Amino acid sequence: MNTMNMLDKTLDTNTTKITARDVNVYYGDTHAIKDVNVEIAANTVTAFIGPSGCGKSTFLRCINRMNDTIDVCRVTGDILLDGEDIYDKRVDPVQLRAKVGMVFQKPNPFPKSIYDNVAYGPRIHGLSKNKSEMDEIVEKSLRRAAIWEEVKDRLDAPGTGLSGGQQQRLCIARAIATEPEVLLMDEPCSALDPIATAQVEELIDELRANYSVVIVTHSMQQAARVSQKTAFFHLGNLVEFGATGQIFTNPEDPRTESYITGRIG
Amino acid sequence: MTDFSPTPDQPAAAQSSLLTLSKRTIQRNAAEKRFKAYGIAAIAVGLVMLLVLVTTIVGRGTGAFQQTFITVNVELLESKLDKNGERNIEDIKRVTTFGYAPLIKGAMQQTISDLGIETNLKSKHMAGLLSKNAVAQLRAFVLENPEKIGETIEFRFLAQSRVDGYLKGRVSRDSIENDKNISAEQLDLTDALIAAGVIEKTFNLDFILGSDASDQRPEAAGMGVSMMGSLFMMLVVLALSLPIGVAASIYLEEFAPKNWITDVIEVNIANLAAVPSIVYGILGLAVFINYMHLPMSAPLVGGLVLTLMTLPTIIISTRAALKAVPPSIRDAALGVGASKMQSVFHHVLPLAAPGILTGTIIGLAQALGETAPLLLIGMVGFIASNAPETIGEGLLSPNSAMPAQIYEWAKRADPAFYERAWGGIIILLIFLVTMNTVAVILRRRFERRW
Ligand SMILES: Nc1ncnc2c1ncn2[C@@H]1O[C@H](COP(=O)(O)OP(=O)(O)OP(=O)(O)O)[C@@H](O)[C@H]1O
Numbered sequence: 001m002n003t004m005n006m007l008d009k010t011l012d013t014n015t016t017k018i019t020a021r022d023v024n025v026y027y028g029d030t031h032a033i034k035d036v037n038v039e040i041a042a043n044t045v046t047a048f049i050g051p052s053g054c055g056k057s058t059f060l061r062c063i064n065r066m067n068d069t070i071d072v073c074r075v076t077g078d079i080l081l082d083g084e085d086i087y088d089k090r091v092d093p094v095q096l097r098a099k100v101g102m103v104f105q106k107p108n109p110f111p112k113s114i115y116d117n118v119a120y121g122p123r124i125h126g127l128s129k130n131k132s133e134m135d136e137i138v139e140k141s142l143r144r145a146a147i148w149e150e151v152k153d154r155l156d157a158p159g160t161g162l163s164g165g166q167q168q169r170l171c172i173a174r175a176i177a178t179e180p181e182v183l184l185m186d187e188p189c190s191a192l193d194p195i196a197t198a199q200v201e202e203l204i205d206e207l208r209a210n211y212s213v214v215i216v217t218h219s220m221q222q223a224a225r226v227s228q229k230t231a232f233f234h235l236g237n238l239v240e241f242g243a244t245g246q247i248f249t250n251p252e253d254p255r256t257e258s259y260i261t262g263r264i265g
Numbered sequence: 266m267t268d269f270s271p272t273p274d275q276p277a278a279a280q281s282s283l284l285t286l287s288k289r290t291i292q293r294n295a296a297e298k299r300f301k302a303y304g305i306a307a308i309a310v311g312l313v314m315l316l317v318l319v320t321t322i323v324g325r326g327t328g329a330f331q332q333t334f335i336t337v338n339v340e341l342l343e344s345k346l347d348k349n350g351e352r353n354i355e356d357i358k359r360v361t362t363f364g365y366a367p368l369i370k371g372a373m374q375q376t377i378s379d380l381g382i383e384t385n386l387k388s389k390h391m392a393g394l395l396s397k398n399a400v401a402q403l404r405a406f407v408l409e410n411p412e413k414i415g416e417t418i419e420f421r422f423l424a425q426s427r428v429d430g431y432l433k434g435r436v437s438r439d440s441i442e443n444d445k446n447i448s449a450e451q452l453d454l455t456d457a458l459i460a461a462g463v464i465e466k467t468f469n470l471d472f473i474l475g476s477d478a479s480d481q482r483p484e485a486a487g488m489g490v491s492m493m494g495s496l497f498m499m500l501v502v503l504a505l506s507l508p509i510g511v512a513a514s515i516y517l518e519e520f521a522p523k524n525w526i527t528d529v530i531e532v533n534i535a536n537l538a539a540v541p542s543i544v545y546g547i548l549g550l551a552v553f554i555n556y557m558h559l560p561m562s563a564p565l566v567g568g569l570v571l572t573l574m575t576l577p578t579i580i581i582s583t584r585a586a587l588k589a590v591p592p593s594i595r596d597a598a599l600g601v602g603a604s605k606m607q608s609v610f611h612h613v614l615p616l617a618a619p620g621i622l623t624g625t626i627i628g629l630a631q632a633l634g635e636t637a638p639l640l641l642i643g644m645v646g647f648i649a650s651n652a653p654e655t656i657g658e659g660l661l662s663p664n665s666a667m668p669a670q671i672y673e674w675a676k677r678a679d680p681a682f683y684e685r686a687w688g689g690i691i692i693l694l695i696f697l698v699t700m701n702t703v704a705v706i707l708r709r710r711f712e713r714r715w
Pocket residue numbers: 027030032050051052053054055056057058059070072105
């Protein structure tokens with residue numbers, strides 16, 4: 001692990017994009033997220049790490065209100081995006097999700113063509129005036145998601161016919177095609193080989209220039225490589241949150257230390 | 266089964282060979298073989314039953330598609346049909362079928378004597394070989410072609426049902442002993458006319474396209490008009506139950522909050538699907554006819570009743586089709602900022618469409634074969650009218666329906682009607698099998714695997 005040079009990485013002291021205050025999430029009687037307070041900065045990659053089932057995906061889904069679709073799910077507390085409470089009654093989650101894009105844990109391309117998969121978001125948001133503009137958006141998104149070379153000859157083929165890793169990158173392309181301000185990525189590299197992983201990580205780094213990226217990952221190395229901030233979740237609690245270098249070299253909490261050294265998880 | 270028991274009779278013996286089967290494997294394989302045998306036996310029983318069913322239906326019903334015809338030349342005597350000789354259509358219309366009877370008698374007598382056939386029968390009984398429909402056919406021809414009066418025209422008349430039955434083997438010399446509709450001499454004459462080629466049995470399109478006929482003329486009865494009745498009912502059912510059913514299902518499945526009210530609705534829909542169809546019939550009688558005063562026997566009412574009956578089926582199958590669409594697709598759509606409605610109409614509904622269509626077709630097929638509720642709203646009247654000319658007329662004028670027509674025929678005393686009932690069943694089954702095949706093809710063609 002090249003954690004040593006992580007320390008040297010300068011942290012941009014930029015503005016806060018997302019603020020979570022006393023967030024609790026319940027699935028029926030299960031208390032999945034407990035009193036989480038966190039501030040996610042703009043133009044930063046924030047990594048969520050933690051053992052399986054600790055609530056990383058759950059918390060991520062709160063940020064674009066995807067949990068609204070789960071009947072038993074109840075969210076309390078406030079989450080602010082640019083200072084506005086996204087759980088305010090006046091907020092339409094549809095408008096929110098156009099700003100906060102998401103790549104899901106399981107690749108879920110539409111059973112449509114590769115082209116249509118990417119073009120769907122821009123189309124419903126009216127981001128292109130004509131076909132050639134749309135072609136451009138599709139190509140750019142696929143290129144950035146490091147899948148263009150593999151699919152450029154079969155844009156009409158169904159997205160569901162791709163391999164698992166290709167589907168994952170297609171979903172990334174689909175998410176960035178709508179130009180969201182915040183991109184939530186739930187284990188975007190779980191099915192990717194090292195080359196594609198490196199490409200996606202490059203993309204994430206590049207996206208940081210314009211967006212906030214939140215990434216859930218089970219790979220410590222990946223968290224160390226791509227993120228500036230890391231949050232460690234354990235059993236629904238946010239145990240520790242801080243600069244990535246700090247978390248990986250000098251964690252405050254013993255649980256964090258045990259986890260990153262592989263003793264719990 | 267009992268494959269999994271924790272008895273440690275098979276320790277992971279290091280020296281066990283893969284080439285010899287262990288006792289457990291042998292048992293398991295035997296169980297599997299037995300199960301396969303049961304399965305094959307079950308399918309064989311099913312196939313045998315199907316075979317019996319099909320052969321019975323085909324054996325009894327195909328006769329209805331053939332009919333015996335008698336070809337005779339009829340001289341359209343001006344003295345009988347148009348006494349004034351002015352070819353005034355009003356005058357010609359004044360001659361009733363009664364006035365045409367002598368022409369037919371004469372024609373029969375002429376034909377028989379021309380052929381040199383010896384018989385003691387009076388001309389009235391000679392003409393008795395013909396259907397009672399013959400005079401009507403003749404009159405209709407003359408009214409349509411008054412200029413032909415005076416000429417001699419060749420006509421192909423239906424033979425009466427006993428003669429038809431004689432050719433089809435349904436009527437024999439023994440069976441007619443007490444039959445006042447036909448005598449042994451008439452059968453002798455029939456034999457002679459068959460030999461002369463005047464009487465022959467051919468395919469009868471009128472059975473498929475024609476209308477029902479009165480009790481005395483089974484040979485003239487056809488399914489055509491009741492098919493129209495069924496068609497109009499199906500139009501009503503499709504036009505109402507598909508949009509209502511799909512809208513209700515989408516709302517319940519995708520939008521409605523899950524609470525006790527939707528639970529109650531869900532249970533009720535399931536119950537409605539199990540309600541016997543006769544209940545819908547009596548409901549239709551009470552509401553549509555007695556309360557709303559819609560016309561009795563109208564396909565519109567039949568369609569409304571069948572809609573009530575089909576709706577639960579369509580709702581249940583549509584909801585199943587919607588449920589089968591994986592939630593990840595909805596998440597994906599919502600995740601790129603689609604609204605609920607967009608996610609449903611752009612992604613979920615197209616994926617569910619084959620399932621919805623299949624359910625609809627099967628619902629329609631059920632409705633097409635349904636009889637009981639139609640009996641209650643009187644869709645069994647004897648309707649001799651021809652096919653309706655406009656859709657409105659088709660919906661509102663009295664009509665029958667295929668299964669009701671079959672029921673009606675099966676009920677009548679004359680065995681000739683019985684044969685037509687079987688023939689009607691063949692037609693009905695052809696429709697049903699076609700619809701179900703389309704449903705299966707749709708399902709196969711558009712089935713998606715994730
Ligand atoms: N739809 C749901 N209904 C009920 N409980 C759920 C649901 N989704 C998640 N949970 C529960 O919430 C807790 C947190 O789940 P979550 O998916 O957020 O974990 P995670 O940290 O993303 O795990 P992983 O790393 O395996 O993806 C788990 O105990 C899980 O059982």
